[in-house]
Amino acid sequence: MQLLKFHATWCNPCKNLSKTMENMEFPFPVIEIDIDEEYETAAVYGVRSVPTLILINGEGEVVERMSDSKATQQEILGKFVK
Numbered sequence: 001m002q003l004l005k006f007h008a009t010w011c012n013p014c015k016n017l018s019k020t021m022e023n024m025e026f027p028f029p030v031i032e033i034d035i036d037e038e039y040e041t042a043a044v045y046g047v048r049s050v051p052t053l054i055l056i057n058g059e060g061e062v063v064e065r066m067s068d069s070k071a072t073q074q075e076i077l078g079k080f081v082k
Contacts (some may be wrong), residue, residue, distance in 0.1 A: 001027075001028040001055060001056065001058070001063070002028055002029050002030075002031055002055070003026060003029070003030045003031065003035055003054070003055050004031050004045065004054040004056060005030055005031050005032050005050060005052075006032065006042055006045070006047045006053075006054070007032065007033070007035070007049055007050050007051050008034060008035050008050050009034065011050045011051065013051055014050050014051040017053075021022070026065070028055075031068060035047060042081055045062070047067075048066075048067075049067050051067070052065070052067045053065070053066045053067075057076045059074055
C-alpha cells in the first residue's frame with residue numbers, strides 16, 4: 001500500500017493538510033506528488049482538485065480516494081494512521 005498525496009505549492013488547503021500530516025505515522029509510504037510538476041501522474045489518477053489523497057494497493061489499484069473535504073480528510077487519515 002502507498003498513499004499518494006497530490007498537492008500544489010500555491011494551494012493553501014494543501015499546506016494545511018501537510019501540517020496536519022507532518023506528525024502522523026502511517027503504516028505505508030506517503031508519496032508526495034506536485035500536480036504542476038507531475039501532471040501526467042495526476043491525469044492517470046483523475047486528479048481534478050487538490051489536495052487529493054489516494055491510497056493504492058501493491059497492484060496500483062485505488063483502495064480509497066479523498067479530495068479536499070476536511071471532514072473526509074480527518075476520517076481517512078484517522079483510518080490509516082498508527
